[in-house]
Amino acid sequence: MGRIDAYGSASGGLGVSHIDRPTISYSPLSGEDFSRQLLTPIPSASIFSLAQSGWPAGQLMMMSFERINHLRNSAFVPVLRQEQIKQLEKFELAVKLIVQLGKHNAFDSYYGEGKDANNRYFAFDTDPNPETQELITQFKKILKLDQDISVFRITERQVNLKPNEITIKLRSLLTLMGFLAHGVEVPAAHLQEKFVEGKSKL
Structure with missing residues (x-):
């Protein structure tokens, strides 16, 4: 009688055996390819797909969207000017409206077909x-x-x-990492051990 063990090995009565242990190889990006991945804006299709998969749409867009038409997201500065605050409030309202429209199934985002396949529509x-x-x-x-x-x-x-175009510009992965880093508090012990450079908020 043949048998299959817990490791995926199969053997038969003829003394022939087969072991199925797939090997997964990772090829990390480096050099120019790595830099391009970090500096290229995240595709808007990726964010909409994540939102449709159940990720919190509002948070995704506030983190990754840099601009929607003439409205800019928050700049990486310690203090925003009054006009920047007003524009950010409008930007946040636009994001909230997209979320609400999504809940109403009031819009779709898709690629064109044929020669238009590289264009995405809202x-x-x-x-x-x-x-x-x-x-x-x-x-x-x-x-x-x-x-x-x-x-x-x-x-x-x-x-x-x-008239039939809308600007949706996203941040690059590197810019997004910098944005998220603004909310990180470095433990004093890490500063003392010189793991990082900067000032602790503690």
Whole structure:
């Protein structure tokens, strides 16, 4: 009689055995490829996919989005100027509206087809209920989008936008790491041991 042991080994009565122990190899990026990965903006498709998979959409966008049309996310400065605070408030409102629109299934983000496969689009529901329509109207207004257009091509350009385009620019992985690092408090013991350089908040 043949048998299979706990390690995936199989043997038969003829004295022939087979061992299935797959090897996983890791090839870490280095040099130019590594730098490119760190400095290239995160694709917006990745963030929308994570949000659709159940990740907290608001937190994802506040961390990773650098700009939505003319609205910029928070800058990496100790103190924001008054105009920066006002713009950040509008940016946060735009993100909250995207989250609410998502809960209403009021928009979709998708790639084009054929020759248009490299373009990604942000499309609104064309037959929403009154409550959802109010959210769409408010979102378009705060981003200065044409109220009569329902499908917008996503671009990273910040100037010379066409009426049917919307700027969604994301941070790079390196920038995102720097943003998250602002919330890290270094233990005094690590500073004393010279693990890191800086000042402890303790």
